Amino acid sequence: MNLFYNKEGIGDTLIVKLEDIAIENRTFETKGDVVRIFDQKSNTTAGYNIFHASSKLKVEGNGSLELTEEMVEEVNRVLSESGFEGKLEVDLSPKFVVGYVQEKEKHPNADKLNICKVDVGTETLQIVCGAPNVDPGQKVVVAKVGAVMPSGMIIKDAELRGVPSSGMICSAKELALPNAPQEKGILVLEDKYEVGQPFQA
Numbered sequence: 001m002n003l004f005y006n007k008e009g010i011g012d013t014l015i016v017k018l019e020d021i022a023i024e025n026r027t028f029e030t031k032g033d034v035v036r037i038f039d040q041k042s043n044t045t046a047g048y049n050i051f052h053a054s055s056k057l058k059v060e061g062n063g064s065l066e067l068t069e070e071m072v073e074e075v076n077r078v079l080s081e082s083g084f085e086g087k088l089e090v091d092l093s094p095k096f097v098v099g100y101v102q103e104k105e106k107h108p109n110a111d112k113l114n115i116c117k118v119d120v121g122t123e124t125l126q127i128v129c130g131a132p133n134v135d136p137g138q139k140v141v142v143a144k145v146g147a148v149m150p151s152g153m154i155i156k157d158a159e160l161r162g163v164p165s166s167g168m169i170c171s172a173k174e175l176a177l178p179n180a181p182q183e184k185g186i187l188v189l190e191d192k193y194e195v196g197q198p199f200q201a
Contacts (some may be wrong), residue, residue, distance in 0.1 A: 001072075002148055003065040003071055005053065007074045014053035015156070016075060021046045022151075034082040050078055064148040095147035095155075096200035097121065099169070100190060101138045109161040116169065118142055121196015128165035131186040139189040141170040141184070141199045152178035 004015040021039040026046065028037045030096045033051040036046060053059050057074040065071070070088045079088070086195035099118040109130060114134060116127050120142050127142070134140070147155040151174070158165050172180035172187040193199075 014050040016048040031083045099142035128160040133185040
C-alpha cells in the first residue's frame with residue numbers, strides 16, 4: 001500500500017494505492033467522500049480516493065506519505081465509516097534497507113545487466129542490476145518492492161529480459177542524495193552499515 005497527498009497539486013485528496021490493474025477493466029464505486037477503484041472482472045481493489053481528507057484524518061506531508069500503524073488504522077476507519085467492508089492489511093517493514101551483494105553473474109540476454117543475489121537481512125533477493133560498478137562483497141542500498149523512489153516511481157516485482165527481479169540496488173542520484181555523482185553507478189556503503197537495517201539518507 002502506498003499513500004499520496006498533494007494539496008497544492010490535486011486538492012485535499014488522499015490517494016490510497018494498492019494494486020495495478022488494466023485501464024480497460026477499471027471502474028469505480030462512490031460512497032460519500034470515498035471512491036473505490038477496482039477491476040470490474042476480478043473485483044480486485046486497485047485503491048481508494050478519499051476526498052476532503054484533512055477533515056477526516058490527520059494528513060501530514062506532501063507527495064508519498066510514510067506508512068504507520070496509526071495512519072493505516074485511520075484509513076481503515078474512514079473506509080469503514082463510509083460503508084466499505086474489509087480491512088487493509090499493510091506491510092510496514094522498511095522499504096529502503098542496507099543489502100549485501102553475495103553473488104553476481106552476467107545476464108544471459110543482456111550485455112550490460114547482471115543478476116545479483118542480495119542479502120537484505122530477512123531474505124535474499126534476486127535483483128537484476130545495470131550498474132557498471134556492482135560487485136560481490138559490497139554493502140548497498142536496496143529499494144524493496146513497494147518502495148517509492150524520490151522520483152515517484154514505485155518499485156515492483158519485474159522481469160528484465162526474461163529474468164525475474166525483486167527490488168533495486170540504488171545509486172546516490174536515484175536516492176536524491178545531496179552532491180550525488182552524475183556518472184552511472186550504485187552507491188557503495190561503508191562497512192560500518194549493518195545488513196538489513198533501514199537506510200535513511
